[in-house]
Amino acid sequence: MFAKAFRVKSNTAIKGSDRRKLRADVTAAFPTLGTDRVSELIPGKEELNVVKLYAHKGDAVTVYMIGSNPILFELEKNLYPTVYTLWSYPDLLPAFTTWPLVLEKLVGGADLMLPGVVVPPTGLPQVQQGDLCAIALVGNRAPVAIGVAAMSTTQMLASGLKGKGFSVLHTYQDHLWKSGDKSSPPAIAPLAVSPTDSNEEKVDPGLHGNLSSLTLEGEEEKRKVHHPEASEDTSSGALSQDSQDSKPLQEQMDELLHQCFLHALKSRVKKADLPLLTSTLLGSHMFSCCPEGQQLDIKKSSYKKLSKFLQHMQQEQIVQVKELSKGVESIVAVDWRHPRKGSTLEGGEVRRIVIDYAKRNSLVDADNRNLVRLDPILCDCVLEKSEQHSVTKLPWDGLLTRCLQNMQPAYQVTFPGQEPILKKGKLSPIDITLAQKAYNKKVTVVRNLETYGLDPCSVAATLQQRCQASTIISPAPGAKDSLQVQIQGNQIHHLGRLLLEEYRLPGKYIQGLEKAPKPGKK
Known part of the structure; x- marks a missing residue:
């Protein structure tokens, strides 16, 4: 409503009788305020002005101002608080949460669509169609907009959070806000969530708005926007035109x-x-x-x-x-254990994809280029549930590290003339250890040979011949379908030459070579 400049018709001081009537109207409109807080909002002696104005669409609006700040406005005999008032009384209205990237669209005159609404762990507030609601940003309970619910909470959930959620009347940074002292929202921490809270309808705590399907309706015209930085040639109902995939x-x-x-x-x-x-x-x-x-x-x-x-x-x-x-x-x-195949990515590819995504969607913080603002997709990828309503930015290294940590590790082993073998998990090195046996005798134990395509039986036979020592092959403890080779004495020197010079394995994949006997010692 105040996305564009308005025209002021008159600005006069309120009379004593009108001040009392305004208090009664506020008490009736917002009964949760109570008498004391109404008197605090509309004091008896402080100067209170009544401003008559016409919004850019011609709506006649009455604004009540104390000092330099508008505190209330009246439209068609209905009273509404401004963001300045809601910053002092953040719990005056049922509050819904959205993402910071959405705010600039709301300021421009857009209504808030349901895909842009974040569902907290306690569920959405229970409202009816036509109820007045506050809109805050993730991580801060201070409202940045007020609007009228376009449907009830039950209808919102039944729709799968699709469609218009709120007709927005007034926002932080619009022209009504600019008529005040232009202060910024205070930092008000989100309410703590108790595990026993809420008998409300249960909602998946991980469910939240996804900017990839965000739709906003402007007051000037109805339009669809998939993302605040989406390219103009991205059309609704079709796959991205940037895709070079030639598949049907x-x-x-x-x-x-x-x-x-x-x-x-x-x-x-x-x-x-x-x-x-x-x-x-x-x-x-x-x-x-x-x-x-x-x-x-x-x-x-x-x-x-x-x-x-x-x-x-x-x-x-x-x-x-x-x-x-x-x-x-x-x-x-x-079946949570059903095998679901996916493509593999190297660490460098992951870094490139994350960096390209952040830059393409203008998520790099304008004030600090070392920080990345988190949209719903990044939140879903890197944040814990307890962080999703408090963490809105991460440094580059933190974002990239979290992305890599949350991915399933895998490794690929390639043998000459064979197809590469891809396995999940971390690549374990060949492990060489010394163990003490009876009568102070030592044995050399080597594990994980199979991972590198080596047959434990062949390795044992070769070592037995070269070291002139007995060998034993047995199941490796704690490793399914894996064998270990045990050689009498400290044979790490011979074992190292076999693995490094003959089998040509890189030294970084062999653990324990430093335990070889020193020259001149038995």
């Missing part, structure tokens, strides 16, 4: 559908959520797992319907789907 659209949509489905099961759906409505899986989880620049449209896939796709996933034994009530299907079981 249907095949691309099939791959995107599988990707969103598996991502949702891994990062958003928990065992406690089952049974889970299939419509909830799609609306609340799969859509928000869609990558930047792409939009999931099942009708453009080969499956055409979600039910047909889930039938296929049931045949693959990933999920079990049942009709718990007539016409309503739910996922009742998930």
Whole structure:
């Protein structure tokens, strides 16, 4: 409403009788304030002015100002607090949370759409359609906007957090705010969450708005925006035009559908959520797992319907789907250990992808280039649940380190004339140790030979011949299907020559060579 400059018609001091009437109106409009706080908001002796103005669309608005700050405005006989008032009384209205990147769109006259709403661990506040609500940013409870709920909380959740959530009336940094002292929001810490809190409807704590599907409606015209920095040629309902993939659209949509489905099961759906409505899986989880620049449209896939796709996933034994009530299907079981293959990336590739993503989406902090602002996708990738409402920025090294730590480690071993072998987990070196046996005798033990394509039996036979010592082959403790070789005496010198010179293994993959006997000593 105040996204553009307004025209002032009059500015007069309020009369004593009008001041008393205003107090009564505020008490009626906001009963939770109480008499004392109403008297504090509208003091008896401090100068209070009434400003009559016309908004840029012609709406007649009455603004009440104390000192230089507007504290209330009246539109069509309804009273609304300004952000200056809400900073003093942050709990005056039910508050919803959004991302900092969304604020600039709200200031420009946009309404807040539900994909941009962050769902806290305690769930959304319970409101009805038409209720007045405050809008705050992640990590700070100080409201930055007020708006009217376009639907009830129940309807919001039933829609899968899609559609318009709030008609925004006034924001921090708009022209009404500029008519005051132009102060910034105070830092008000989010309320602590108790494990026993909330008898409200349970919502997946990991569910939050995804800027890749964010839609904002402006007051001047209705438009769709996928991201504050999205390129203009990104169209709704289609895959990114930047993609160089020559695959047919249907095949691309099939791959995107599988990707969103598996991502949702891994990062958003928990065992406690089952049974889970299939419509909830799609609306609340799969859509928000869609990558930047792409939009999931099942009708453009080969499956055409979600039910047909889930039938296929049931045949693959990933999920079990049942009709718990007539016409309503739910996922009742998930095979969390089902093998799900993914492409591998080297550390350098991960760094490049993260850096390119941050720069492409203008997430590098303007005031400190060493910091990166976290959008919903990065939050989902690197933050713990307890951090998602308090951490909004990370230094580059912290972001890249967290990304690498949260990825599944893997290694690849290549032998001449064979296909590379890819295995999950960290690459363990060949481990050489000395052990003390009876009568102060030492034995050399070597493990993890199989990882590097070496046969423990062949290594044992070679060492037995060269060292003229007995060898024993036995199962390696704590390692499934792995053998260890034990040679009598300290034979690390011979073992090192065998591994380094004949098998040509890099020294960095051998652990324990420093325990070889010193020259001149037995």
